[in-house]
Amino acid sequence: MGGLGSRLSGGRASASATDCECDCQRRKRARPPDDCDCSESEAPRRKKLKSTSKYIYQTLFLAGENSDITICALGQEWHLHKIYLCQSGYFSSMFSGSWKESNMNYIELEIPDQNIDTEALQVAFGSLYRDDVLIQPSRVVTILAAACMLQLDSLIQQCGETMKETISSKTVCGFYAAAGTYGLDSVKQKCLEWLLNNLMTHQSVELLKELSIGLMEKLVCSSDLFVMQVEMDVYTALKKWMFLQLVPSWNGTLKQLLTDADAWFSKRRKEACNYSSFLDTEQGQKFAVVFSHIRLQYVINDLTSAKIIERDMIISSGWLAAMYKQQWFAMLRTEQDNDLGPKEINREEFEMHSMRCGRKLAKDGDYCWRWTGFSFGFDLLVTYTNRFIIFKRNTLSQPCNGAVSLLPRRNIAFRLRLASFDSNGKVICSRSAGYQVLSLEKDQEQIVLNLDSRLLMFPLYICCNFLYTSPETKAESEEQPPNSEN
Incomplete structure (x- = not known):
């Protein structure tokens, strides 16, 4: 009877709680009764559980519980697990082959790369036990070195992305050298582009x-x-x-x-x-x-x-x-010989021989300028106004310091680029007019680039490459500086 009474009592208690919950739900728009303690504002709170990844990292990696192998390197020991180490190409080969280390539970690693330190190894080993790794730019080269030695592809990729995103005047040379050493061609190219711009x-x-x-x-x-x-x-x-x-x-x-x-x-x-x-x-x-x-x-x-x-x-x-x-x-x-200038663009010749020049526009406004130097009778005026870049062949309309060609037409080959940069030298926005040959009559002007105001950010940097004359002949180019491509 005691057991039955208990079961009945338990059933009534359960029914009573259900009834109270139902009553509250039926009267949720009305004021709940004074004797009902089942208010929506006091709903049970869920306790946030520790994620599996965090538990694995703390328990297995940091605490080393159930470790079946110890790795020693640079005077420090890590109590690890073969099943996790096999994510590394380095250890996977070691354990699966006929190497003596495949059956050892204590392995001492030789670290031939001076870029690798214990902190980098800590991050590299730890990455095998967690989903994500926070990489500081100041530590990325050492972590990359460790990741490459241990053949951790995902960590190598993450190091590369971190390097691309954090290129600056303080990091670019170190990143360029590291990218060359560890085979990250895309990072090397990004560093080179940053340097060409900055x-x-x-x-x-x-x-x-x-x-x-x-x-x-x-x-x-x-x-x-x-x-x-x-x-x-x-x-x-x-x-x-x-x-x-x-x-x-x-x-x-x-x-x-x-x-x-x-x-x-x-x-x-x-x-x-x-x-x-x-x-x-x-x-x-x-x-x-x-x-x-x-x-x-x-x-x-x-x-x-x-x-x-x-x-x-x-x-x-x-x-x-x-x-x-x-x-x-x-x-x-x-x-x-009345050289009219280039008639078409040979990319290779243009890249080697074009004149390189540029201008910084500190703020929006109207600008007009020319680049100094002898220009073979082609007085080129460049204007920036109302979001347009305009080239003008000046002959009579404005004064010029040098001699001006009065040929009915003159050609000029050019490439025009514009860019804005953030405080770290990263390109925010850019535009290019591509490679073009422009044929202008006397005092004729031509719009060469129309800029979208939404993309304009100042200061704005303008970079131009020009060829005023036809490519030189072989006889004229025989005597050049050693190692020169000019």
């Missing part, structure tokens, strides 16, 4: 110090380099860079850098007994391959720039003589 537009002493000779050569020889303002500025940047490579202890501001570099090279000229050019000296020879990619034909076409080049005596006189000869023949063709 080397001239956002110069910094720290970045110039870090750039290696090989990397600087890649940048200077590229027609994609965002040049500000003209080719002479590429020479000036290289002079500052070379000074910092030779005097890495120099400590000063970017504003002071050129003055101190000029003083340093001037002192070397005065101290030398038989000084021909700095790039011919023992100190300067290793930098010659970089300077050989300066497009000297667009430096010596401006009187002030040509005087500075001659004064500095950094570049070999033989290189300059070849360029003077090349430009002389180009001028004669324009004046005496």
